[in-house]
Amino acid sequence: MIPINMPIIGDEEKNEVMKVIMSGQLTTSSIEGGQYTQKFETSVKSFLNVKHVFALNSGTSSLYAALLSLNIQEGDEVLVPSFTFLATANAVLLVGAKPVFVDIDLTHYTIDPKDLKNKITVRSKAIIPVHLFGHPADMDKIMEIAQKHDLRIIEDAAQSLGAKYHEHQTGSLSDIGCFSMYPSKIITSGEGGFVSTNDDALADKLKLIRNHGISQSSDVKILGSNLRLPQMEAAIAYIQMSKLHSFLKVRRRNAEILNDLLSDLNGITLPSEAEGCLSNWYLYTVALEKNRDKILKNLLSNRVGAAVYYDPPIQKTPFYITAGYDKLILPNTDNVSKRVLSLPVHPNVSEDDCVHIASTFKTALESAK
């Protein structure tokens, strides 16, 4: 089976992990983080070209910390897409605020600025655009709306490390960027994540929030939690950063091969890049006119680890139905969630694998008719 995504860990990561184990310092509660945390943060800062980066123990923790740092709380509303991973909305609930779901656009499946405007109320405090599948959201329009209505922006860049919006790295465009290093992601540390910001005041708060609000001894300034990234994970992440450019290069090559080999098919929309945008090709996601589930089954039985993200969308999951979202209609989200399918393009997919994936896909599409 060619999996949809996989962690790519080499001897370099293993050697650094051994060094951490031998050092005996597996983590630290110091406000600045441990040696590897700091090395990792310096490397990400230069890649993203931002002033501050803090490593945290997951992408979910990053969203949670970002919301806390902006004082989002009970009574506030946060505008989020429903066509995303659960964490985007769960983090809003975790700080006591209400996620307000916004529909997506049909081309890149990211938050739709037109619907965004319709969903703003006096309680709206922030927007969380998700750079879904590694393609940037429509940030100029989103930022214009945010400015007009005095809303903060947290980019959910969990899937978009290395994707660019008009020459800028995603996650560096707004108040705070939130990234994940879960094993399926562009780089991994097992579990892990990080936040980025150019705002000095927010940076001070984020650093405290990751550490129970403690800067020195029990000098507790604000509410925080233990969101620290341990040293073994930070060591893996630091090495993974040195491989990021090569990971991105192979993902793009694979996406281009698939685009080329699948270009003559009917009944399918291939992924594309909006003008001025560069995807990181975290997922290569096609939309089918019909027979999605039959095609998926056929691919899986022929060694192609295709997957569906996201069906159901968040508002249709049992927890959110019980929370009262069952009547919500998001036409594009509901439509797309029944039609999309992602194919593997991660760095361990070879050119030959791409040829196998494309030919299996063509056969599956034909035989599903």
Ligand SMILES: Cc1ncc(COP(=O)(O)O)c(C=O)c1O
């Ligand atoms: C869009 C999105 N947001 C948030 C997260 C949460 O990240 P993590 O799993 O590291 O908590 C993920 C990844 O799983 C994600 O894909």
